[in-house]
Amino acid sequence: MATLTFWGAAGTVTGSKYLIEIHQNRVLVDCGLFQGPRELRERNWAEAPFPAASVDAVLLTHAHIDHTGYLPRFVNQGFRGPVYCSRGTAELLRILLPDSARLQEEEADYRNRHNITRHDPALPLYTEEDAIAALGLLQVVPNDGQLIKIIKGISAEFRIAGHILGSSQVLAHIEADHQRVLFSGDLGKYDQPIIRDPVAPPACDYLVVESTYGDRIHDPEGPKVALERIIKNAALHDSEILIPAFAVGRAQEVLYLIRELEDEKRVPILPVILDSPMASAATRVYANRREEHDEQYVTASAGNANPMHTHSMIASTTREDSKRLNKERGARVIISASGMMTGGRVLHHALRVLPDENATIVFVGYQAAGTLGRRVADGEREVKVLGQWVPVRCNTERIGGFSAHADWQEVIRWLQELPAPPRRVFVTHGEVGSATAMAQHIRERFDWPVEVPEHGQQFELS
Numbered sequence: 146m147a148t149l150t151f152w153g154a155a156g157t158v159t160g161s162k163y164l165i166e167i168h169q170n171r172v173l174v175d176c177g178l179f180q181g182p183r184e185l186r187e188r189n190w191a192e193a194p195f196p197a198a199s200v201d202a203v204l205l206t207h208a209h210i211d212h213t214g215y216l217p218r219f220v221n222q223g224f225r226g227p228v229y230c231s232r233g234t235a236e237l238l239r240i241l242l243p244d245s246a247r248l249q250e251e252e253a254d255y256r257n258r259h260n261i262t263r264h265d266p267a268l269p270l271y272t273e274e275d276a277i278a279a280l281g282l283l284q285v286v287p288n289d290g291q292l293i294k295i296i297k298g299i300s301a302e303f304r305i306a307g308h309i310l311g312s313s314q315v316l317a318h319i320e321a322d323h324q325r326v327l328f329s330g331d332l333g334k335y336d337q338p339i340i341r342d343p344v345a346p347p348a349c350d351y352l353v354v355e356s357t358y359g360d361r362i363h364d365p366e367g368p369k370v371a372l373e374r375i376i377k378n379a380a381l382h383d384s385e386i387l388i389p390a391f392a393v394g395r396a397q398e399v400l401y402l403i404r405e406l407e408d409e410k411r412v413p414i415l416p417v418i419l420d421s422p423m424a425s426a427a428t429r430v431y432a433n434r435r436e437e438h439d440e441q442y443v444t445a446s447a448g449n450a451n452p453m454h455t456h457s458m459i460a461s462t463t464r465e466d467s468k469r470l471n472k473e474r475g476a477r478v479i480i481s482a483s484g485m486m487t488g489g490r491v492l493h494h495a496l497r498v499l500p501d502e503n504a505t506i507v508f509v510g511y512q513a514a515g516t517l518g519r520r521v522a523d524g525e526r527e528v529k530v531l532g533q534w535v536p537v538r539c540n541t542e543r544i545g546g547f548s549a550h551a552d553w554q555e556v557i558r559w560l561q562e563l564p565a566p567p568r569r570v571f572v573t574h575g576e577v578g579s580a581t582a583m584a585q586h587i588r589e590r591f592d593w594p595v596e597v598p599e600h601g602q603q604f605e606l607s
């Protein structure tokens with residue numbers, strides 16, 4: 146009899162790992178890193194509850210590190226099987242996994258230099274070499290519902306999930322038992338720019354659905370209107386805008402909306418500088434994966450225009466270019482990573498922008514507790530940036546309408562399209578409160594049997 150065990154993203158939003166076992170065969174759906182509080186991060190270091198070498202294959206729903214960032218560690222621990230994912234996911238992983246490894250190595254190095262380690266010497270969770278070995282296992286599959294043979298007795302189908310480029314809903318077929326298990330992965334918002342909406346879910350016996358926003362409904366004021374107001378204001382006062390943005394997904398959406406506003410003549414054309422090599426690389430991947438683009442994107446790209454290029458845009462790549470920006474003045478928009486101001490080039494811009502009472506810093510993504518982004522967004526009057534105390538005198542704006550996740554009403558909308566009721570639903574990938582709320586919404590709307598699994602909980606698929 147087949148079983149499904151939740152080894153991550155149960156009662157939390159990171160560390161996604163769902164293990165399907167039948168006879169001696171094991172397939173892992175997602176191989177995510179735990180992020181956030183220390184007690185979660187320590188799970189990355191604990192011995193895996195199943196030997197890496199005993200897993201036959203991995204299926205990935207999308208490239209985000211909380212779904213893929215454990216893969217280099219898994220390879221380092223002996224996993225050698227194929228890793229199936231869409232082309233978009235594979236291309237983004239070539240940017241994200243080596244970067245994740247460099248961060249692990251830098252952190253270990255920092256701990257050793259500052260003697261803040263309980264282990265002597267502090268080691269990285271994995272190295273760039275491990276990340277490259279993991280990339281070598283990727284097997285690209287179509288994201289259009291074709292049936293793919295995974296291992297003896299298990300096949301799978303991948304379909305667009307509309308969350309980030311390449312994101313997939315994954316339907317696993319356990320052939321001997323005639324069971325189909327659908328994993329929603331992270332589910333996108335409907336009408337998100339650039340990429341297509343989530344496609345309708347295929348029929349399944351069991352369903353694992355995410356619940357990041359299981360207790361929330363998105364701000365009805367679109368982010369485009371907010372960007373319009375902020376850009377007009379900057380042009381009027383000849384002042385600078387700094388947008389810390391995640392390099393994959395958010396940076397591309399911001400560029401796309403600014404370009405639309407310019408096309409519609411709703412804002413004056415200001416210089417827009419994308420100062421993040423990772424965001425520039427991700428933007429190229431987004432532009433190249435035509436099969437994932439939505440209709441508006443296709444229309445906007447007619448005649449070879451790039452819908453993610455504003456009319457006066459510079460994609461800065463060298464450190465020297467980035468430093469030169471520091472000396473220039475006047476109305477302009479700088480988009481830079483990291484999105485929560487925890488590192489990267491955005492910090493050099495922050496040194497200049499934060500004390501400038503004419504400038505505006507715009508938060509377009511979630512700011513986790515304890516990050517510099519959160520401190521500034523919360524209105525602290527003085528913050529430490531790259532070791533210096535800096536007064537915060539600039540204007541701050543938060544645009545809430547950007548999100549790569551469906552809210553609970555959109556998850557219900559997606560579930561409504563299921564051809565038949567599943568036998569059981571498992572709600573994952575949400576803090577306990579959101580997961581419980583999502584489960585309740587599903588019971589109220591459909592009256593299906595719903596579980597909110599705990600970490601390590603196993604279910605029989607009979």
Ligand SMILES: [Zn+2]
Nearest residue numbers: 207209308331
């Ligand atoms: Zn995600």
